[in-house]
Amino acid sequence: MSEAFDYDLVIIGAGVGGHGAALHAVSSGLKTAIVEAADMGGTCVNRGCIPSKALLAASGRVRELRDAHHLKNLGIQLGNVGFDRQAIADHAANLVSKIQGDLTNSLKRLGVDIIHGWARLAGPQKVSIATAEGEKTVTAKDIILSPGSVPFVPPGIELDGKTVFTSDDAIKLDWLPNWVAVIGSGYIGLEFADVYTALGSEVTIVEALDQLMPGFDPDIAKLAQRILIAPRDIETRVGLLAKTVKPGSPVVIELADVKTKEIVEVLEVDACLVATGRIPATKDLGLETVGIELDRRGFIPVNDQMQVLIDGQPAPHLWSIGDATGKMMLAHAASAQGIVAVENMCDRPRQVDYRSIPAAAFTHPEVSFVGMTEPAAVELGKAEGFKVAVSRSYFKGNSKALAEGETDGVAKVIYREDTGEVLGAHIIGLHASDLIQEAANAIAQRRSVSDLAFLVHTHPTLSEVLDEAYKRAVTAH
Numbered sequence: 434m435s436e437a438f439d440y441d442l443v444i445i446g447a448g449v450g451g452h453g454a455a456l457h458a459v460s461s462g463l464k465t466a467i468v469e470a471a472d473m474g475g476t477c478v479n480r481g482c483i484p485s486k487a488l489l490a491a492s493g494r495v496r497e498l499r500d501a502h503h504l505k506n507l508g509i510q511l512g513n514v515g516f517d518r519q520a521i522a523d524h525a526a527n528l529v530s531k532i533q534g535d536l537t538n539s540l541k542r543l544g545v546d547i548i549h550g551w552a553r554l555a556g557p558q559k560v561s562i563a564t565a566e567g568e569k570t571v572t573a574k575d576i577i578l579s580p581g582s583v584p585f586v587p588p589g590i591e592l593d594g595k596t597v598f599t600s601d602d603a604i605k606l607d608w609l610p611n612w613v614a615v616i617g618s619g620y621i622g623l624e625f626a627d628v629y630t631a632l633g634s635e636v637t638i639v640e641a642l643d644q645l646m647p648g649f650d651p652d653i654a655k656l657a658q659r660i661l662i663a664p665r666d667i668e669t670r671v672g673l674l675a676k677t678v679k680p681g682s683p684v685v686i687e688l689a690d691v692k693t694k695e696i697v698e699v700l701e702v703d704a705c706l707v708a709t710g711r712i713p714a715t716k717d718l719g720l721e722t723v724g725i726e727l728d729r730r731g732f733i734p735v736n737d738q739m740q741v742l743i744d745g746q747p748a749p750h751l752w753s754i755g756d757a758t759g760k761m762m763l764a765h766a767a768s769a770q771g772i773v774a775v776e777n778m779c780d781r782p783r784q785v786d787y788r789s790i791p792a793a794a795f796t797h798p799e800v801s802f803v804g805m806t807e808p809a810a811v812e813l814g815k816a817e818g819f820k821v822a823v824s825r826s827y828f829k830g831n832s833k834a835l836a837e838g839e840t841d842g843v844a845k846v847i848y849r850e851d852t853g854e855v856l857g858a859h860i861i862g863l864h865a866s867d868l869i870q871e872a873a874n875a876i877a878q879r880r881s882v883s884d885l886a887f888l889v890h891t892h893p894t895l896s897e898v899l900d901e902a903y904k905r906a907v908t909a910h
């Protein structure tokens with residue numbers, strides 16, 4: 434370590450991004466401190482991935498065990514299936530404290546100094562921290578800003594945390610409204626609509642854009658509507674903006690036409706989950722002390738090496754990772770960015786390959802993807818002069834899916850027609866979140882369908898759905 438500094442590395446924010454960076458820094462021999470103002474583990478562990486997946490696991494079982502038709506086809510009969518809302522909520526809360534404890538201990542065990550308090554940059558290579566014991570200043574050769582994000586609540590929407598709330602409160606599952614409006618059909622909207630309908634609530638999804646799940650490949654979004662929305666107690670309002678939401682009993686929601694801005698409908702519901710995206714937590718970080726200007730949407734500008742950009746140029750020894758950079762608001766992306774930042778500060782050049790980072794919505798069944806959507810690939814093909822081809826294979830032709838009686842779903846592989854290079858893969862169906870990893874690894878290595886079609890997959894497994902898509906791509910040409 435350089436004698437001139439207190440630490441080799443100080444990380445601001447102990448979310449999944451900061452944690453991933455800290456572990457990698459220690460394994461690279463760096464003396465490291467991490468500063469956390471609130472809960473160790475940040476959004477993912479306390480209010481995000483972990484509790485939401487616990488709720489989805491429990492509610493998913495309820496859905497499955499109440500599906501008498503499906504069970505009958507497997508030869509199973511069950512009586513009444515009940516559940517205890519509070520016990521499901523406790524399952525999520527207990528998991529949060531276990532994983533928060535494990536994460537904190539992993540840092541302590543490795544000798545990372547954990548400092549509790551609010552950190553601000555205090556000039557180059559200097560951080561001041563407001564702790565319970567007073568202001569503390571530390572110096573570091575390198576600094577990573579990993580402050581994460583918070584829910585975005587559009588103007589006109591009033592929260593009370595009880596009847597109108599964001600995911601921060603929804604994960605507590607304090608009560609089960611009979612009728613809940615979900616504003617936004619992104620990941621959070623979809624996952625909570627899955628939880629609520631499984632536990633017996635009626636849901637109305639309001640989406641401002643002109644299709645549901647606008648972030649997903651259009652084919653997959655269309656199929657998701659057939660599988661995840663149409664057969665359930667879900668109504669949809671698409672192309673309508675939730676202009677005002679007033680808490681109370683009932684919650685009153687004014688829906689406006691996106692184009693004319695006229696109020697076209699008023700909903701009166703028991704509760705409203707606001708799932709309209711997240712914004713970076715970049716206020717009061719002392720960014721001005723080193724001259725960082727946030728981008729138009731408030732994110733910290735970075736390059737693919739995760740260096741902070743000041744006037745378009747990389748600032749020495751200053752890095753940023755995670756949701757605050759606005760690249761991909763996913764836990765594993767934050768952690769991957771942290772590892773890349775540490776590699777670069779140790780003079781081992783590396784950059785983040787966003788095209789190979791997969792994503793999944795943990796609905797029942799799951800939706801996952803990696804790389805480009807078909808429209809994005811076609812756009813790139815036009816710019817770079819290649820044709821795009823698509824291959825699909827269906828869960829209904831897969832022996833394992835048939836054995837499970839879970840045959841809804843498709844895998845879609847998007848590739849370059851000339852070289853066969855896989856550009857994107859999209860899956861909806863049983864265990865899609867696990868299945869996508871194979872395609873992610875293939876994209877990371879820029880592999881071609883003609884090569885992937887020769888890999889041997891275990892029979893009978895769901896992994897054969899992707900295998901079949903690769904084989905169909907090869908026989909199509």
Ligand SMILES: Cc1cc2nc3c(=O)[nH]c(=O)nc-3n(C[C@H](O)[C@H](O)[C@H](O)COP(=O)(O)OP(=O)(O)OC[C@H]3O[C@@H](n4cnc5c(N)ncnc54)[C@H](O)[C@@H]3O)c2cc1C
Nearest residue numbers: 446448450470475476477481482552581755756762763764
């Ligand atoms: C409901 C929900 C479900 C999700 N599910 C998934 C999922 O299944 N899979 C997935 O990949 N992603 C999921 N995400 C997204 C994931 O949670 C985020 O991408 C991830 O948490 C980002 O990590 P981060 O380290 O950038 O920031 P965060 O986790 O937000 O952590 C930042 C930390 O920095 C601290 N901090 C901020 N400013 C300061 C300061 N000045 N001084 C000290 N500390 C500070 C904050 O208190 C916070 O603890 C979900 C998100 C939500 C809301």
Ligand SMILES: NC(=O)c1ccc[n+]([C@@H]2O[C@H](COP(=O)([O-])OP(=O)(O)OC[C@H]3O[C@@H](n4cnc5c(N)ncnc54)[C@H](O)[C@@H]3O)[C@@H](O)[C@H]2O)c1
Nearest residue numbers: 617618619620621622640641674675708709710762793794
């Ligand atoms: N499984 C996962 O990986 C997972 C799960 C949950 C959250 N997350 C992360 O958290 C982030 C936030 O999730 P999210 O679902 O809130 O955001 P999102 O950006 O995925 O979706 C928000 C949706 O709300 C719509 N919207 C915005 N304002 C509206 C209004 N006034 N009326 C109607 N519709 C409106 C938008 O058009 C958009 O479709 C995501 O970026 C995601 O990366 C990931």
